[in-house]
Amino acid sequence: MRIVIRGGTVLSSTGAVDADVLVEGERVAALAVPGGLAESWLAGADRVIEAGGRYVLPGGVDAHTHMEMPFGGTESSDTFETGTRAAAWGGTTTIVDFAVQARGESLQSTLDKWRAKADGNCAVDYGFHLIVSDVNDATLKEMDACVAAGVTSFKMFMAYPGAFYVTDGEIVRAMDRAADNGALVMMHAENGIAIDELVARALAEGRADPVQHGLTRPPELEAEAVHRAVTLARVTRAPLYVVHLSSAPALDAVTAARDTGQNVFAETCPQYLYLSLDDLARPGFEGAKYVCSPPLRPVEHQAPLWRGLRTNDLSLVSTDHCPFCFAEQKELGRGDFSRIPNGLPGVEHRMDLIHQGVVAGELSLARWVEVTSTTPARMFGLYPRKGVIAPGADADIVVYDPTARQTLSASTHHMNVDYSVYEGMEITGRVETVLSRGRVVVDRGSYHGSPGHGRFLDRALCQYLN
Template identity: 50%
Template sequence: MSTVIVGGTVVTAEGTYRADVRVDSGVISAVGLDLAGPADTVIDAAGRHVLPGGIDVHTHLSMPSFGTETCDDFYTGHLAAAMGGTTSHVDFCIQPHGASLAAALDLWHAKAAERALIDYGFHVAVTDPRPEVIDEIATLPDLGVTSIKVFMAYRGTLQVDDAALFSCLERARDAGVLTLVHAENGDAIEHLMAGAIRRGETAPKYHALTRPPQLESEATGRAAAMAEVLGAPLYVVHVSCRGALDRVRDAQSRGAPVTAETCTHYLFFTADDLDRSGFEGAKFVCSPPLREVADQDALWAALRDGTLSVVSTDHCPFRYDTQKVLGEGNFTKIPNGVPGIEERMMVLHHAGVNGGRITLQQFVSLTATAPARRFGLGGVKGSVAVGSDADLVLWDLAREHTITAATNHGAMDYSLYEGMRVRGMPVMTLRRGEVIVDNGRLVAAPGSGQFMRRRTGG
């Protein structure tokens, strides 16, 4: 039996038009007018827009960090994602020191297997780049993984040196694997943090002051230069400032294979939020840190002109009441990361589309189509098109919602966007043609999400 979504307005990265969407065996089989037959299951989308389900390519679920673990797992994180219109994501699998990349993937598959509600893939973060580990990069596509991540920050835990970054870029290039980079100068940051602690500068605001934008810009330029020399595809994660944007834009202007994303929180908050009263600023501690209004303006402009092609979340959730407070009296011990997997599409639509900063088609591209194409899911995810998985969201442009932690659905005890009123939100979410959220009610079973084997070459 087919399912037909009737009466809606389809939105793709290329255009908007009135059409029905027919689904067979979880895949879109037709897009056109008057597709429903008497034996079909019909979903009435009158007055709604039919969008491809969101794809978040930067998340950290059940990730050990700062002596604790992110509080959303592959159930609560997926629940929040689905409620916000996201139907698939790519999570970061962190290589434990001494482990192989394959063993790290086994750990992350076990985290997801019986809990997943949406479809998921993995990037592998190379943190222990022994020669045999760098050789192992070539085997990842056979495991369905076509991207790695290298950290230029967090010395002593995640950071690798330039020689390892260069080797990873080279080996990934030869294997058709995309290299993602966290671009901050970790050695200089460690020096600045140690100096701040010696001077008794321990409040959350010093997190931003010891990670200045110049050190993000420098590292971005260094990574881009290596990628350009090698002809190796590079994707710069969580770009936060004008200087880093300039390095990305310069590389792109020379034809270097460099692409980049930003994250929702950089579009809405500034370093001033780290200086909120009491210890409230800890809620906003993430890396790179929040910047200034001028940087926000530059990021929005880069989303419009295509310098930045993806908006993700870097969803790295730590509760305030039991986890962020571990850093009281020493900002370097505040678990580093912020939530956003549920709010991403609503806040970006409200501020971006309603605010006249981006078009509805650009919104679809930034949240679904471009992530799919960049990360080996093009033609399968991210578009309302024949042959694509029927990952769809019925979006009500007029419905309003006030974001609060109390009405969110993950494991967090706060939202960065507390009290923000948005217009435009999902009212139904389908994953491979199955309704998984209907008007705020979860109707999918844990374990029904599937691992996405991604292709090489974008």
């Protein structure tokens, strides 16, 4: 299949240039000045996509999703099929999901179990991080084998005692291993021991509404955990990647570490840029729709996060997409906020929402591409196959109309969840056409993808460490 994308403005992490793009099969074959493609190429094209007045950018890489994720006696509502289809609708052409190790389970059997869920079902390409919840000699040895097999990042939790929580000593052991084998350690940084005490106190006092989820997980306990993780990483010489950073004091801890030259990176998520504790405090049980961890923060935390994205103290934007339907799933916590499944939908809207930062003057076009595509590809060993439009790269390409207007709503989104945390939000810009490895999967309001098109990705080491 030969496709020509003609007349658009090609975006990259370094700038913008008017160019035509030639796609041959699954790869980008060439870029040319406007009108510079040979007539024979145009004559032999199976399709010419007219992109005048449009941006042409590399497909998004969402490095933090949770499809079919077990949590709190239920499971996230998007399957790998429905979740990756929604990702494609929103211009994300690669996800990196999490395979969750159960106590007593080997890392290899964990990966096999999650590959069985995803293989043959994904509409876009996918990889895995491994959540390590059982740190022992066998697990540590297996980390080396996982790295050799293309799973090069491992996540641990300082939160959720009794479930995913690992001790500081276990973190040190895993970080020591990562320092030796080159893997990237990812950290959910909240002080889970202290949080559990605050939760128990709130419930004992009869404070059970959804807003208590935010009030019992204050920013100070995120900042403390980030600082502690940074310290353990410094002692072990391991790189550290802080997931879903949500607050100004936590960002301060990351910034201070980076200012000393330490290999510390962090992501944030759209919900922390647009939503706030006020949403958790919505009347009745409506706030349950907004329960995620770390929780939404007071609105004054948003400006520092945008600033962190501009200065690169926040390296990229992921979604932490982990949807639970309001009916039946979020309802499990009615009368006890601690039982509300933690997670929000978002994989479909990340590219659009961060584009609003461009519209508002918070980010440049180049930085938009950098934080949504190029940096995640580099961070997780996928570049230059992903994250760039260049000869030899996978033809993961988005044609984006920067002037279109749309209103976000559960009635029009494609995620398998019965509400939208952005219901009624009017935004500027819309994905028009999406190519995944040279195949048109979304085109002007129509879906042309299919389960099984997406392929598993063996990942190299983080390119910021080599």
